[in-house]
Amino acid sequence: MGDSIGIMWFRRDLRLADNPALRAALAAHDHVIALFVHDPAFVGPAGANRVAYLHATLDALDADLDAKLVERSGAPEAIVAELAAEVEAPTVYVTDDFGPKGRARDLAVERGLLAAGRTLARIGSPYAVAPGTVSTQGGTPFRVFTPFSRAWRDHGWDDPAPAPPTAPVLAGVAGAGRPPTPPPEASSGLPPVGEAAAHRAADDFLARHVEGYKQDRNRPDLDVTSRLSPHLKYGTIHPRQLLGRLSDASGPSTFASELAWRDFYADVLFHWPQTVRQNFADKMDGLQWDVGALADQRFEAWCAGETGYPIVDAGMRQLLAEGWMHNRVRMIAASFLVKDLHIDWRRGAAWFMRHLYDGDLASNTHGWQWTAGTGTDAAPFFRVFNPTTQGLRFDPDGAYVRRYVPEVGHLAGPAAHEPWKAAADLFGAAVDYPNPIVDHAAERDEALARYQQRETNLPQGSGTR
DNA sequence: TTTTGAGTTGTTCGA
DNA sequence: GTCGAACAACTCAAA
Numbered sequence: 211m212g213d214s215i216g217i218m219w220f221r222r223d224l225r226l227a228d229n230p231a232l233r234a235a236l237a238a239h240d241h242v243i244a245l246f247v248h249d250p251a252f253v254g255p256a257g258a259n260r261v262a263y264l265h266a267t268l269d270a271l272d273a274d275l276d277a278k279l280v281e282r283s284g285a286p287e288a289i290v291a292e293l294a295a296e297v298e299a300p301t302v303y304v305t306d307d308f309g310p311k312g313r314a315r316d317l318a319v320e321r322g323l324l325a326a327g328r329t330l331a332r333i334g335s336p337y338a339v340a341p342g343t344v345s346t347q348g349g350t351p352f353r354v355f356t357p358f359s360r361a362w363r364d365h366g367w368d369d370p371a372p373a374p375p376t377a378p379v380l381a382g383v384a385g386a387g388r389p390p391t392p393p394p395e396a397s398s399g400l401p402p403v404g405e406a407a408a409h410r411a412a413d414d415f416l417a418r419h420v421e422g423y424k425q426d427r428n429r430p431d432l433d434v435t436s437r438l439s440p441h442l443k444y445g446t447i448h449p450r451q452l453l454g455r456l457s458d459a460s461g462p463s464t465f466a467s468e469l470a471w472r473d474f475y476a477d478v479l480f481h482w483p484q485t486v487r488q489n490f491a492d493k494m495d496g497l498q499w500d501v502g503a504l505a506d507q508r509f510e511a512w513c514a515g516e517t518g519y520p521i522v523d524a525g526m527r528q529l530l531a532e533g534w535m536h537n538r539v540r541m542i543a544a545s546f547l548v549k550d551l552h553i554d555w556r557r558g559a560a561w562f563m564r565h566l567y568d569g570d571l572a573s574n575t576h577g578w579q580w581t582a583g584t585g586t587d588a589a590p591f592f593r594v595f596n597p598t599t600q601g602l603r604f605d606p607d608g609a610y611v612r613r614y615v616p617e618v619g620h621l622a623g624p625a626a627h628e629p630w631k632a633a634a635d636l637f638g639a640a641v642d643y644p645n646p647i648v649d650h651a652a653e654r655d656e657a658l659a660r661y662q663q664r665e666t667n668l669p670q671g672s673g674t675r
Numbered sequence: 676t677t678t679t680g681a682g683t684t685g686t687t688c689g690a
Numbered sequence: 691g692t693c694g695a696a697c698a699a700c701t702c703a704a705a
Contacts, residue, residue, distance in 0.1 A: 354702055587682075594685075658697095
């Protein structure tokens with residue numbers, strides 16, 4: 211061991227427990243420096259909510275590290291190499307990153323380190339089963355979830371490791387600070403941050419809600435989901451730490467399946483990084499999306515929660531107010547944008563990514579592609595969500611829509627989902643709430659027609675991937 | 676190589 | 691009001 215110094219470069223693994231890269235660094239060196247680099251290339255697209263959340267999470271990590279977290283700002287290729295030279299560290303430890311930009315960044319950092327005789331050690335991943343690990347018998351990546359999930363389960367994962375017994379020995383080094391923290395756009399402020407909060411959320415969910423998860427997870431009016439998505443995004447908890455606590459019962463295994471979905475979409479994006487922008491199914495490239503002034507106007511109504519469909523508007527307003535939206539409502543709102551308003555899924559995906567605290571490129575992109583019918587799911591194209599039916603089914607008492615759309619607050623029970631049926635002059639009610647901006651039945655037919663016609667719009671020579 | 680079973684989350688229509 | 695069938699055709703993954 212000698213007097214060597216190692217650098218633990220934190221990215222999306224902001225925890226001490228069950229962090230293999232950190233463990234390896236501590237095992238190999240007398241002193242370990244904890245580093246976080248604020249990279250403008252990553253901060254730009256994140257949106258104020260996630261930047262504020264990240265900074266608060268870093269505060270929590272810094273506290274757990276006895277205020278020894280070193281934060282610097284700039285291009286990682288320069289920052290990491292400079293620090294390694296400054297403290298003469300032979301090795302920089304990271305949890306591997308599988309995103310398109312993260313991979314490119316790490317290759318550039320690694321080249322710089324290697325040129326100076328140092329190494330970048332990639333140890334562990336943010337997933338139970340790292341992208342690129344499982345494949346079909348033919349050696350190709352999975353394009354369908356169910357066979358992926360079987361291989362994923364069969365592959366399995368390590369048991370989680372405990373936190374280092376004492377706070378790691380850290381050599382303090384001057385940090386050049388961090389960029390200004392923007393105020394979060396969400397009026398409700400930040401959700402709980404940090405490793406301890408992640409475990410409290412997990413404990414609470416596993417104790418109270420996981421048994422009924424299979425049924426109740428679809429109910430936006432009940433606060434019974436795990437709320438772990440931002441913690442998983444920033445690595446304050448690892449899926450390994452959850453999977454070991456899930457039984458084979460229906461609720462827990464349904465939750466495990468959601469974690470498998472997270473790994474699946476990361477695997478898909480790893481193998482097809484261009485699908486951040488391009489349709490996964492290029493046979494859908496001929497699909498026509500609306501553009502122009504009317505489309506822009508409708509998109510803005512959707513963003514603001516002013517479509518006249520209460521369940522859609524409730525979700526979009528929840529997104530603005532809380533930086534989070536219930537998953538069932540994410541699907542309803544997304545379906546409305548692409549199938550009722552015929553607006554490109556990329557616009558909706560970008561809006562979600564701007565506002566969500568848990569905004570994850572792989573899950574968000576491929577969740578949207580699934581809804582748009584351009585993604586990994588070969589399932590029926592005719593699956594068009596009816597916003598009213600979905601609202602009545604999953605928010606049966608109307609409590610969720612009344613919470614976020616006060617204009618329908620005077621409508622008791624399920625009637626809140628169909629304000630257009632209420633007498634217009636009743637209490638002068640619904641005066642400020644718009645009538646539906648489009649007719650769902652008509653737009654459903656229009657969406658189905660466009661899916662049928664897409665082939666005639668394909669450029670010559672276009673085929674399946 | 677060919678065949679076979681299956682594919683997250685749905686809606687509508689008609690009996 | 692309930693319930694089952696229909697809604698395209700295609701591709702994936704494994705046998």
